[in-house]
Amino acid sequence: MVFVPIYILILGFTIVVDYFAGIYIEKSQGRKRKLFLTASLIANIGVLAIFKYYNFINNNITVLLHGIGWQNPIPYLSILLPVGLSFHTFQAMSYTIEVYRGNQVAEKKFGIYSLYVMFFPQLVAGPIERPQRLLPQFYEKHEFDYQCVSEGLKQMLWGFLKKLVIADRLALYVNTVYSNPEPHTGPTLLIATVFFAIQIYCDFSAYSDIAIGCARVMGFKLMTNFNRPYFSMSISEFWKRWHISLSTWFRDYLYISLGGNRVSIPRWYFNLFFVFLVSGLWHGANWTYMIWGALNGVYLVGGLISAPLIKKINRITRIDKFRGLHTFFQVIITFILVCFAWIFFRANTVSDAFLIIKKIARFKGPVFYEDLSTLGYSFLGIIFLLIVEFKQEYFGKRFLVLNHPHFAIRNLAYAVMVLLIILFGVFDGGQFIYFQF
Amino acid sequence: MVGPLNKRRNAYLLFFLRLAIFVFTFFVLDALAGWLLRHYYFTQHSGSMYRTTYSMESATHDILIFGTSRATHHYKPEVFERTLGMTCYNAGKDGTQILYHYAVLESVLKRYTPKIIILDISFKDVLETDDNYDWLSSLLPYYKKHPEIRPVVDLKSYFEKYKLLSASYPFNSAILTIAKSNGMTSNDEGKKGYLPLEKEWKGPLTAEIHKRPEQIDSIKLKYFEKFIGDCKKANITLYVMLSPVYIRFDKPSISLAAIREVCEHYKVPFYDYTTCAEFLSNRSLFQDRSHMNDKGATIYSEKVAKEIKNGLK
Numbered sequence: 001m002v003f004v005p006i007y008i009l010i011l012g013f014t015i016v017v018d019y020f021a022g023i024y025i026e027k028s029q030g031r032k033r034k035l036f037l038t039a040s041l042i043a044n045i046g047v048l049a050i051f052k053y054y055n056f057i058n059n060n061i062t063v064l065l066h067g068i069g070w071q072n073p074i075p076y077l078s079i080l081l082p083v084g085l086s087f088h089t090f091q092a093m094s095y096t097i098e099v100y101r102g103n104q105v106a107e108k109k110f111g112i113y114s115l116y117v118m119f120f121p122q123l124v125a126g127p128i129e130r131p132q133r134l135l136p137q138f139y140e141k142h143e144f145d146y147q148c149v150s151e152g153l154k155q156m157l158w159g160f161l162k163k164l165v166i167a168d169r170l171a172l173y174v175n176t177v178y179s180n181p182e183p184h185t186g187p188t189l190l191i192a193t194v195f196f197a198i199q200i201y202c203d204f205s206a207y208s209d210i211a212i213g214c215a216r217v218m219g220f221k222l223m224t225n226f227n228r229p230y231f232s233m234s235i236s237e238f239w240k241r242w243h244i245s246l247s248t249w250f251r252d253y254l255y256i257s258l259g260g261n262r263v264s265i266p267r268w269y270f271n272l273f274f275v276f277l278v279s280g281l282w283h284g285a286n287w288t289y290m291i292w293g294a295l296n297g298v299y300l301v302g303g304l305i306s307a308p309l310i311k312k313i314n315r316i317t318r319i320d321k322f323r324g325l326h327t328f329f330q331v332i333i334t335f336i337l338v339c340f341a342w343i344f345f346r347a348n349t350v351s352d353a354f355l356i357i358k359k360i361a362r363f364k365g366p367v368f369y370e371d372l373s374t375l376g377y378s379f380l381g382i383i384f385l386l387i388v389e390f391k392q393e394y395f396g397k398r399f400l401v402l403n404h405p406h407f408a409i410r411n412l413a414y415a416v417m418v419l420l421i422i423l424f425g426v427f428d429g430g431q432f433i434y435f436q437f
Numbered sequence: 438m439v440g441p442l443n444k445r446r447n448a449y450l451l452f453f454l455r456l457a458i459f460v461f462t463f464f465v466l467d468a469l470a471g472w473l474l475r476h477y478y479f480t481q482h483s484g485s486m487y488r489t490t491y492s493m494e495s496a497t498h499d500i501l502i503f504g505t506s507r508a509t510h511h512y513k514p515e516v517f518e519r520t521l522g523m524t525c526y527n528a529g530k531d532g533t534q535i536l537y538h539y540a541v542l543e544s545v546l547k548r549y550t551p552k553i554i555i556l557d558i559s560f561k562d563v564l565e566t567d568d569n570y571d572w573l574s575s576l577l578p579y580y581k582k583h584p585e586i587r588p589v590v591d592l593k594s595y596f597e598k599y600k601l602l603s604a605s606y607p608f609n610s611a612i613l614t615i616a617k618s619n620g621m622t623s624n625d626e627g628k629k630g631y632l633p634l635e636k637e638w639k640g641p642l643t644a645e646i647h648k649r650p651e652q653i654d655s656i657k658l659k660y661f662e663k664f665i666g667d668c669k670k671a672n673i674t675l676y677v678m679l680s681p682v683y684i685r686f687d688k689p690s691i692s693l694a695a696i697r698e699v700c701e702h703y704k705v706p707f708y709d710y711t712t713c714a715e716f717l718s719n720r721s722l723f724q725d726r727s728h729m730n731d732k733g734a735t736i737y738s739e740k741v742a743k744e745i746k747n748g749l750k
């Protein structure tokens with residue numbers, strides 16, 4: 001993932017193609033409409049394929065040919081992945097598909113369409129917007145609105161806190177352990193895996209908060225991308241709360257196109273599995289992402305198959321009578337399943353992932369820490385996040401701090417949050433994880 | 438009735454008024470937190486931060502040892518004191534590099550002139566690394582009090598001086614350590630900055646692997662030269678040492694060549710112990726590939742002290 005100025009031409013290319021594709025799709029009838037849509041999709045997916053998947057595919061061809069003693073004649077490309085390519089490509093594709101489906105009028109103003117693809121708060125890591133939501137907002141007059149500015153800044157502040165205080169702190173431990181899992185023990189790897197689950201959530205949701213907040217300051221409303229996913233009681237609920245803009249993109253444009261659930265049961269299961277496999281591939285050109293996607297597909301299909309059995313068990317044991325306990329167990333089981341899948345997402349190679357799983361299963365040895373304070377700050381950060389999100393999840397509008405009716409309390413809360421960032425933030429940290437996609 | 442223009446003006450007014458109140462509240466809180474942390478930072482009586490403060494503000498020893506973790510774990514002041522009959526303090530610090538050593542030296546030279554300085558150099562002291570001088574953060578609490586270190590700390594980033602408008606920023610990520618060190622009784626007195634390691638290395642002797650091609654960092658090299666220059670100016674006998682490692686160097690290193698060249702140019706004694714067979718043949722003297730344990734440190738310190746004693750004769 002890199003920013004190379006000349007790569008702006010790639011963005012320019014897809015913008016021009018999709019702008020004209022939209023107009024021609026709207027003007028045309030019958031097969032011609034499909035033709036223009038196909039051309040637009042090929043251009044978008046083609047760019048993605050070249051920059052993101054070409055070397056991955058070629059590498060796998062090389063391995064296959066090597067197995068039968070042949071040399072791969074196809075050369076590798078010495079190219080870098082442009083920043084945010086997967087995000088703006090998907091946003092551009094949603095536009096032409098919606099115009100084709102008749103849900104969106106083709107945008108005639110080139111500048112407005114370009115802005116739709118390049119709207120800076122969400123250009124590099126989403127939320128992946130839909131034309132029906134975003135395009136009309138570019139025609140509205142946006143005057144200074146105290147409420148919008150205040151809400152936006154608050155959301156940005158919360159995003160900065162999650163990123164700098166929690167995600168980047170956890171990254172220090174996770175990166176040390178996951179970059180070389182071989183010498184580490186099971187307990188260390190388990191802690192690093194749980195830390196990564198929290199890190200990736202805080203990192204990515206923080207970016208979304210900053211993007212949504214930034215747009216809000218200017219008077220624009222972007223879609224919610226995260227809704228406290230680790231309080232999900234099932235994997236299917238998790239995917240309704242995690243990276244919502246991507247999940248709904250896949251639902252609207254791939255899952256439904258495949259027939260969704262209005263097909264035979266085996267085909268339905270296949271559709272679900274296939275969508276998650278593609279989602280894995282979207283995240284990166286690596287088998288680790290593919291397995292992560294496949295695993296989530298298996299979880300979902302497994303959940304559907306086992307649903308009647310679980311209902312029966314609940315009826316017999318009457319566990320659902322103890323609502324709090326039942327919820328707690330479901331949340332924990334979902335979190336464990338998600339963490340297990342994250343091992344593949346974070347590991348550098350598939351063999352590293354299996355080594356990590358093996359070591360965690362054995363669960364022997366001491367916990368590694370280079371500096372006890374790294375673990376201390378990490379746990380403090382996680383506890384803080386848990387308290388905030390627990391309150392938001394189960395107590396709604398009670399115990400408000402940032403939105404307290406009294407300005408003095410709100411003001412004190414903002415100042416304390418900035419102070420927390422200064423005192424506990426990691427300022428020499430890295431990029432947002434999702435920039436690489 | 439309030440017109441749209443007035444409404445907008447009122448919204449702006451309300452926003453900027455509340456922003457001003459927020460900025461004021463923040464700076465009051467920040468000043469309070471900064472004052473409290475500064476107080477407790479300088480009342481620490483053990484740990485790494487305390488050792489930095491002691492080196493910069495209190496040490497008056499004849500011999501000072503500078504360097505990274507390899508200095509902290511490799512040089513036993515008691516051995517030098519016994520052999521040379523001079524007082525000695527180990528001012529090394531984990532995870533630092535030459536710019537840090539230079540800044541500490543500047544603070545020391547403002548107060549007094551040690552007779553001997555041993556600089557345990559590491560390859561990272563002259564090479565480009567990915568850390569963007571992040572380790573200079575450990576000097577931030579001294580920025581206000583010690584103007585002599587400011588040019589070095591400013592190398593961390595262009596924005597450092599602006600970040601330092603916040604009184605609590607210098608104590609970023611330091612609260613737990615400050616709390617711990619204030620709660621502990623001092624254990625640094627007898628060891629004089631030396632931190633012994635106890636474990637024994639079990640791994641084989643392997644070759645050095647560079648994660649990226651070696652590239653000389655011209656700023657670090659310049660400060661290495663400045664370190665030598667300032668010692669010479671103050672008539673301090675300086676020894677540049679490369680203490681033992683349990684690593685095999687198969688390829689010629691450009692960093693080693695650069696260090697050697699600078700030392701030769703300034704006619705400073707340079708001792709390279711990385712190829713010393715006595716250490717390379719005995720892994721029980723090491724805790725890991727880069728650090729000797731207490732047993733190794735004792736043998737090594739005796740060797741260096743004798744070498745210095747011979748040199749002084």
